[in-house]
Amino acid sequence: MVINKVFVILVFFYVVVVGQEKNVKKDSIKENTLDEVVISATRTARQLSSIPMPVTLISKRQIRNTGTTRLKDILLEQTGINFVTDQSGFTGVQLQGLSAEYTMIMIDGVPLVGRNSGSLDLNRITVNNIKQIEIFKGPSSSLYGSEALGGVINIITENPKHDRIKGDISYFIRSGSRNELDINTNFLYKKEKLGIVAGVNLNSSGGFDLSPETPFKTTEKHQNYTGNLKLTYDFSDYLNLLVSQRYFYEKQAEVNTQKDWNSNVEFRHSINDKWRINYTFYTTRFQAESQFNGSTSLFNQSLIRPEVRLITTFKNSTLNTGFGINFDALDRTFFDKKETFNAKYVFAQYDFYPIKKMNLIIGTRLDNHNKYESAFSPKISMSYKINDWLKAKGSIGYGFKAPDFRQLFFNFNNSAGGYIVLGVRTLHELYGNEPNVNILDKDLKPENSIGYNFGFELKPTSNFKININGFRNDISDLINTVALQGGLPGLNAGTSVFYYENRDEVFTQGIELDVNYKLSNNFRLILGYQYLEAKDKEEINKIKSGTVFFARTSSSPSEVLKISDYFGLPNRSKHTANAKLFYQNIEYDFSANVRAIFRSKYALFDTNNSQNIVDTYDDFVASNTQINVAVEKTFFNVMNMQFGVDNLFNEKGLTNREAFPNNDAVLLLGRNFYTRFRFNF
Numbered sequence: 001m002v003i004n005k006v007f008v009i010l011v012f013f014y015v016v017v018v019g020q021e022k023n024v025k026k027d028s029i030k031e032n033t034l035d036e037v038v039i040s041a042t043r044t045a046r047q048l049s050s051i052p053m054p055v056t057l058i059s060k061r062q063i064r065n066t067g068t069t070r071l072k073d074i075l076l077e078q079t080g081i082n083f084v085t086d087q088s089g090f091t092g093v094q095l096q097g098l099s100a101e102y103t104m105i106m107i108d109g110v111p112l113v114g115r116n117s118g119s120l121d122l123n124r125i126t127v128n129n130i131k132q133i134e135i136f137k138g139p140s141s142s143l144y145g146s147e148a149l150g151g152v153i154n155i156i157t158e159n160p161k162h163d164r165i166k167g168d169i170s171y172f173i174r175s176g177s178r179n180e181l182d183i184n185t186n187f188l189y190k191k192e193k194l195g196i197v198a199g200v201n202l203n204s205s206g207g208f209d210l211s212p213e214t215p216f217k218t219t220e221k222h223q224n225y226t227g228n229l230k231l232t233y234d235f236s237d238y239l240n241l242l243v244s245q246r247y248f249y250e251k252q253a254e255v256n257t258q259k260d261w262n263s264n265v266e267f268r269h270s271i272n273d274k275w276r277i278n279y280t281f282y283t284t285r286f287q288a289e290s291q292f293n294g295s296t297s298l299f300n301q302s303l304i305r306p307e308v309r310l311i312t313t314f315k316n317s318t319l320n321t322g323f324g325i326n327f328d329a330l331d332r333t334f335f336d337k338k339e340t341f342n343a344k345y346v347f348a349q350y351d352f353y354p355i356k357k358m359n360l361i362i363g364t365r366l367d368n369h370n371k372y373e374s375a376f377s378p379k380i381s382m383s384y385k386i387n388d389w390l391k392a393k394g395s396i397g398y399g400f401k402a403p404d405f406r407q408l409f410f411n412f413n414n415s416a417g418g419y420i421v422l423g424v425r426t427l428h429e430l431y432g433n434e435p436n437v438n439i440l441d442k443d444l445k446p447e448n449s450i451g452y453n454f455g456f457e458l459k460p461t462s463n464f465k466i467n468i469n470g471f472r473n474d475i476s477d478l479i480n481t482v483a484l485q486g487g488l489p490g491l492n493a494g495t496s497v498f499y500y501e502n503r504d505e506v507f508t509q510g511i512e513l514d515v516n517y518k519l520s521n522n523f524r525l526i527l528g529y530q531y532l533e534a535k536d537k538e539e540i541n542k543i544k545s546g547t548v549f550f551a552r553t554s555s556s557p558s559e560v561l562k563i564s565d566y567f568g569l570p571n572r573s574k575h576t577a578n579a580k581l582f583y584q585n586i587e588y589d590f591s592a593n594v595r596a597i598f599r600s601k602y603a604l605f606d607t608n609n610s611q612n613i614v615d616t617y618d619d620f621v622a623s624n625t626q627i628n629v630a631v632e633k634t635f636f637n638v639m640n641m642q643f644g645v646d647n648l649f650n651e652k653g654l655t656n657r658e659a660f661p662n663n664d665a666v667l668l669l670g671r672n673f674y675t676r677f678r679f680n681f
Helices: 002-021 060-065 071-075 405-409 424-431 537-544
Strands: 055-059 081-085 091-095 103-107 130-137 151-157 164-176 180-191 194-205 222-234 239-252 256-270 275-292 295-313 317-332 339-355 358-369 375-385 390-401 411-414 419-422 447-461 464-483 496-518 523-536 575-585 590-599 624-635 639-646 672-680
Touching (some): 060 624, 164 639, 419 424, 523 537
Parallel strands (some): 103 151
Antiparallel strands (some): 055 130, 130 151, 164 180, 180 194, 239 256, 275 295, 295 317, 317 339, 375 390, 390 447, 496 523, 590 624
């Protein structure tokens, strides 16, 4: 039983850490206070406890304690976040039940590009040099535009410290099914007006294969490196310059490569105590080369963004306004030519206190695009301090997701598979005179949503905090892949044709609970839970009409599907939870932690022929629980040694192999051991 396993490891954990604690004097234990300043939610520095929206902050200390090396690993342990693999084989982050394409991923407030089928590969991002990670849930288009329909994940990197030199070198090795080598070096320097932050990360793996009986590996071997450089210069107390560069390169299986380059230049001009202007010029490029059906496939995307932002501070309020332009371009093998998107935008946000106990944030943004309709994105957030230990929070916002290059211009022909996929522009350009094409819409509208979040923050004591948040997201004009009715001239008989269409309306709703309890000066317990419902309104209407039939088993007769049997959208679990127990002994420079992650069952697709609707009688991926442990010891403030085990009880998901043969996405990696040595200077 899972409960018995958890009990065993907690007892073991207690014995180990109490042995370290025996001779410690109580007054010698110092509290490790976290820096809780958040930037992403309002684009201004705010204390986490004062933000009237659902925000999760992951500190550098927590990242290091958990022994993670890539961004995906640390996000997996957070409330309301899952990673799912779509039918194209790409894995992306799922936030409050919304797919990966609706979450914006940023580094220091600027977005990354290079999505495959809407998903960004978060293994591209090392946790080296990260100061903190901010996860902002709910529509964020009022500040960040397209792709922020479901939320934002912003990685904040280190800044140079005041008049000091600091750095570290670390060596990490992981054994087991996920063999991995990770080497880091960081350097921070600040002297008078000049600041420098530099770092290099090297990461490699021999790959692994969860299904040796199939011809392909689950993950091919890879080697990658990331280099980052940040320079700051203070011309005066009122004028500052920041220049940051990041470069990532990876080679997989000797044939596939990825390159990711980001450059950001920012002038921060404080006119006086009330008026500040930020001038930003950001550019990024992502390039990939891979093998598909024996030929080389190329992907080359770039984004250039100049932006001007004005921050005006009054006595009890802040006005944040700005404008900018996105120059987005993609050259891809499956496009007829290089395509470009140009979007001008303007935004404004007013953060104020109408009364002492109430904080209101009103924001709006207008995006004007050269390839789709303009999008207007308003949002209002509010918090009210009921008493000294209870605060209510709520927000309502509009989000949008613009049609991407693929949905407009794709021209993909899989002759071996017997199908082609065409973007709507490509479909009409090639076959617009055909009767079955001419009746279709010639363009796509942006997907849009209204998101609601409402909850409470309870802090009955200084050591105990509870956050409760209920949410609902209603998404309209969802762009989906649709089979074209009737054939097309010039294609082989039996070739299926797919295109994109605004069709579906879906909703996700649920509740999230986060508990943070400081048990003592040494122990801290963090708990998280999410209940999720994610359903398609069109599917609900079909079921209510009594036209959907299913069979309980392969030998059962068909019967009418009832609403009570409807499960919801694929790849969504109704229940997810996490539990983390951290121990820290300041006097002996020793720490340890146990982390448990639970995900309940979910379905990949319809398996009992009920019109692609997932019901409770389909085949499900079984629920699973993973338990990770880590211990760390610091010697003479110079060297850190860390040992850890991921998936302690060696869960592999083998019960899913029979129901979903040859699908490695439903299997787990098994037990992995790792060791890290870090030298500080």
